Amino acid sequence: MYDVAIVGAGPAGTTLARLLSGRCRVLLLHRQRKKCCGGILTPESQKMLAKLDLALPREVLVDPQPYCVAVWDLQSQLVRHYARQYANIDRDAFDRWLISLIPAKVDIRTDTIYRHSQPVGNDGFDIFFTEKEEIRSERVRFLVGADGSASTVRREFFADQLIPKRYIAIQEWFESPKVLPENFKQIGIDFRNDYVGIFDSEITDFYAWMIPKNEQLIFGGAIPYGNKTQEMFELLRTKLNKAGFHLDCSFRREAGSLFRPLNPFSVCLGSERVFLVGEAAGLISPSSAEGISSALTSAYYLAQTFGSKGFNLSAYHKSLRLLRGQLWLKTVKIPVMFYPWLRKQVMLTGLTALDRGL
Ligand SMILES: Cc1cc2nc3c(=O)[nH]c(=O)nc-3n(C[C@H](O)[C@H](O)[C@H](O)COP(=O)(O)OP(=O)(O)OC[C@H]3O[C@@H](n4cnc5c(N)ncnc54)[C@H](O)[C@@H]3O)c2cc1C
Structure with missing residues (x-):
């Protein structure tokens, strides 16, 4: 009999497995699948890695390391740069590295x-x-769902809980130099070095992005789930191609569900014997869809509650109060970021933006 079965070997599941190893018998179910992800580590994720006493190995990092985000409002054609210290990573390599840190005492079942x-x-x-x-x-005493946005564990045990708003994230990969417009500097963005957030309310009430990865470029967007999802992504492609891009020849395409917790009641941490961590719990930023830091944080705090009687649900709830408060505060930014008129006014003021000549 195992003490704990963890479903999912993403950042949340691997971190939990590593932290529980040696304290109880752990079974980790690992379905091997590439995660559709931008591979940007925010300052919060970097801080959490430091707390976990981890330093990123070189093979996880990719070029360039952007120190700012360029916000591009397609409707008003305004561009602003905001300083933020990101780490640019190869997400597959990151996940493989986290798995490699798990001690042999954990029973990892791959392809499950x-x-x-x-x-x-x-x-x-x-x-x-x-x-x-x-x-x-x-047979297991406790079950942990670390199985991401479309969590089977959450659907099985907490079907009555509020589900966050569903989006489909679509990403395509390109050979970067070939797809950029000749005059891209006239747009005011250095697409070879900047992490770019693209806003257009005709396409989505969330956002789209471009991220350089070594010599390649990711172009993606999170679009409300429905029968127009694909159509909207194609419309965005058309608009960008009209601006001079050549986004028709991707060599890789991926898609996945993204549940955006616009209501704090859509976060669900578990019950007496079944617990949720990371995105399965609904712990992801509703303003940026950044979720690696919450995955690491929730795994860390759930592991801390483990004692002779197993996990402690109320202690888990208490330790995540700050994180949940921070995620909730991000919803306050949403009107400013996602309502076109307000966004335009804020961008026009240039408040907190970098003054950057290209
Ligand atoms: C398009 C996109 C871009 C993103 N970009 C970023 C970013 O740049 N930076 C950032 O911080 N966050 C980003 N996120 C969010 C981030 O990827 C997630 O929040 C984070 O990966 C959550 O980690 P997790 O461990 O909870 O879940 P996941 O990383 O999703 O891991 C879940 C694991 O469970 C496995 N699994 C699922 N079901 C089963 C099952 N039934 N049995 C066994 N295994 C199962 C999956 O295969 C997966 O390995 C992005 C999300 C999307 C959709």
Whole structure:
């Protein structure tokens, strides 16, 4: 019997597994799949890595390291730069590195997909999962859903909880020099070095982005889920191509669900025996969709509550008060960032923006 089964080996699941190792018997279910992600580590994520006593290895970092975000309002054609110290990473390499840090005492099952559980009295569950195309089961005392935005564990145990607003994030990868307009500096953005947030309320009430990665460029957007999602992404592509880009020849395309917690009640941390961490809990920034820092933070605090009786739900709730408050405060910024008229007024003032001549 295992003490804890963790579903999902992203930043939340791997961190939790590492921190519990040696303190109890841990089973980690790892479905191998590339995560659709911008690969930007915010100052909050970097601070959390420092708290976890981790330093990024060179193979995780990619060029360039942007020190600001360029905000490009497509409707008003305004551009502003805001200073922020990001780390630019290869997300796949980051996930592989986090897995490599897990001690051998943790039983990691690769190529597994969690399916469902059956309670065994008050003592725990029999969990069922597919491993190399065979259905298997294990008995566990506690179950942790670290299985990301479309969490199976959350749907199974907390179906009655409020679900955050759903978006589809689409990302395409390009050979950078080929897709940039010849006159890109006239736009006021250095697309080879800047992390760019693109705003256009005709396309989405969230945002789109461009991120340089070594010699490549990611172009992506988070668009409300519905029958016009793909159409809106294509409209954005058309608009950018009219501005001089050549965004028709991607060599990789990926997509995934993104649940945006605009209501604090859509965060769900768990119950007596089933816990949620990271994006499965709804812990992601509603203003930027940045979620790696919350994944690391929630895993760290859940691990801290583990004692002889297992996890402590109320202690977990208490320790995440600050993080939840910070995420909630980000919703206050939303009208300024996402309502075109207000955004334009703020950008026109140039408040907190960098004065940067290209
Ligand atoms: C397009 C996009 C761009 C983003 N860019 C950034 C960014 O630049 N910076 C940032 O900080 N955040 C970003 N985020 C958010 C960030 O990726 C997530 O918040 C973060 O990865 C959450 O970590 P996690 O461990 O909770 O979940 P995940 O990283 O999603 O990991 C969940 C894991 O569980 C596995 N899994 C799922 N279901 C099962 C199952 N049934 N059985 C077994 N395993 C399962 C998945 O395969 C995955 O490995 C972005 C999100 C999107 C959608």
